[in-house]
Amino acid sequence: MIQGSQGATALVGMAGFVVGVQELVEGEWWLYVETSADFVGCSACGTRAVGHGRVRSVVRDLPISGRATVLVFARRRWRCPEPACAVTTWSEQVDQISARVSITKRARQRLAAMVNVEGMSIAAAAAEFGVGWHTANRAVAEFTDPVIKDPGRLDGVASIGVDEKRFLNATADHRTTFTTQVLDLDRHRVLDVLEGRSRDVLGDWLTDRGDTWCAGITLATLDPAAGYRAALVEHLPNATLVVDHFHAVKLANTAIDDVRRRVQHATLGHRGRKGDPLYRARRVLLTGFERLTEERITWMLDMLAAGDPDGEVGAAVLAKELLREVYAAVDHAHAQRRLTAFFQHCADADVAELVRLARTIDRWRDEILSYHRTGRASNGRVENAHMLAEKIRRNAHGFTNHTNYRRRLIGRLGIQWTTVPTRRIRGRQPHLIA
Template identity: 25%
Template sequence: MRDINTFLPFWEGFSVVNIKPDGDALQIDLTPHANRFPSCGGCLKPCSTTHEYCERVIRDLPILGRAVRLSVLLRRVACRDCGKRMEAVSWLDRYARMTRRLADAVIQACERLPTLHVAQMFGLHWDTVRLLERRALQAALSTLPKAQPRRLVMDEFALFKGHRYASVVLDADTRRVLWIGEGRSRAAVRPFFEELGPEGCARIEAVAMDMNTAFDLEVRQHCPKARVVYDLFHVVAKYGREVIDRVRVDEANRLRHDKPARKVIKQARWLLLRNPQNLKTPEQQVHLQDLLAANQSLMTVYLMKAELKALWTPGAAWAWRSDWKQWLRHAHQSEIPALIQFAKRLKGYWRGIVSRVRWPMHTGQLEGINNRIKVIKRMAYGYRDSEFFFMKIKSVFPGNP
């Protein structure tokens, strides 16, 4: 067996005494070196007295594609300080039924593969793989330094089908996901501010978000010094849904007796919503120009969208205020009900728009992270435990140093 121990030096302090096939697996019998005193599993001090021997079956990494089961003879020592304790083994955790090598390999595989695939690859139970990954995530998150954010980004993403959402809070400076919770109401995001504490809330200077009233009110309650900054993309998307789409449908209904003209307007939805620089072909540009020239209402709301986007690139607060008043005046003068209604609603959010002058922030960072979250969710075919899913997300986005 000396030659076997030379070629299989994986189990420090133990010798291979027998190798035999066990179905599709290999069973390897290990016995401790007789010339080495065992160490106490509690204080790690050498012990000369062995209280008893016990045998434990332990899983290890496969060898040549075959699963490995170790039959290990372990010693329970009589320690003067700790009493009767199992000996310390360098390649085995206390009470573990698999080696540290196998556990590390499983955790590394979980970073690239779904839990079910990892379980099948190593021949382990699904719950065992999930428990190993959970412990690794908890250990990794516990080593992260305490966050002291000054600027935040808040958004939500779809957690399950059926309009079930989760809220995400990101540190805008370090790109670290600070907190995730189910729901998008005030009660759902309140635990984050309670966890941040009064000192942490007082440190917050600005928060970027979409026009989510729940986020807005909760930030104003807990962070009175923070300025809310509304994201341009969400406002323009809302304008497209509530104004451009509404006017397009109204104009199509008005031309119900002119079927060719009605068809042109009905099929122009994405042409109107797309930015001019994103038109792919000259034919699309010509089509858009002809459409706007033929319909005054569509021309108005299309140009008003460009003016609305310009409000997010002001040079100074006084210039923004002048442009803002002009945009509101043009909206009311248009006599387009959908545009007038949108302007009335947007008027209550002007502070979050003008904050862009001082804090040029947006939720684009979090939108990119939300796309990565979707990939993580799809790779695992969904998660049964939301808490575990949230830990997985936090570990993927620990922030920049």
């Protein structure tokens, strides 16, 4: 089916182009287009150029009414008729269809939006436009990298969260590699994804931000990592550091598991098995008491009585609850008293794992108590970003290139893109609807 259409020119909506012929080829619209320019001057001498033939370019464009669209662009070649002019021939240049491209500019922009705004993978977005993965990745980089590099993206940040995230699992060729993610806690945006996890990695990033930016940070949440703390203390003079309840209680839960495994092996001589009391109760031991029913608590105590002859596992469970009560305190002074009770319990229990736990908590005493001085600041938004980052990684079937990984995370989780919302055509739903 071949036909000319002036309406197709308006439908395509590309300024400076006209559609001469439209053809439906295997379910796709093929539009034969050319520019509307009929007068072009030589860029060197200004003489009116004359035609010198055409070169066809076949490029993908935005779909029309759900149909994939291909533009067949008859690119004009021009020649300067002035013999003395140094310029001989040239091809016309248009913004939407650059030379040697396979997809129009507005289609590349739409492809980038499908990845950054809608969360599609590069491969899925590339398939939508019938282009290769590398072409789609370059399109995403074209419209994402300038925004990432814009220094204004980091303006107005007053509180940050810092945490590590596993990037690549260990293989025969390399060890497990990690990244450091920095988040804006107030706006819930990923500020950057740094390669590595150390004091130097975070410190160099903060140095690049400058003294003025660092002086404006008043709150920083982190996990109990000495390297991160050293970098934050060195570069953020006005920030209050906070270790939230998630990471502190995680240390206590680790201590419970360590005690349970040791007692299990000492009493039964093997690792936990399905019928062993401590192994059966392993999940309940890590659960907060307020979330357990009375029957479940009684069952847990029976398991401890059967598998914990010296009460060491029970002491570890109680230490975990005492540490949780520190974070549940009503104010800073109340938290200090509950932290003293925690230390006293760990000392009286005389369990090696609890002594180690108490020493770790003591090293982070100020950061833990700051939880109550900062309105219960939490690293929860950083953990949420980890979950979303893992979703992006699964959707992409994994990453091996840190540059692509960083671009995808910041493009999806770190930038507030300007989008036109879809509005309802009715204010209210009709009561009687078929």
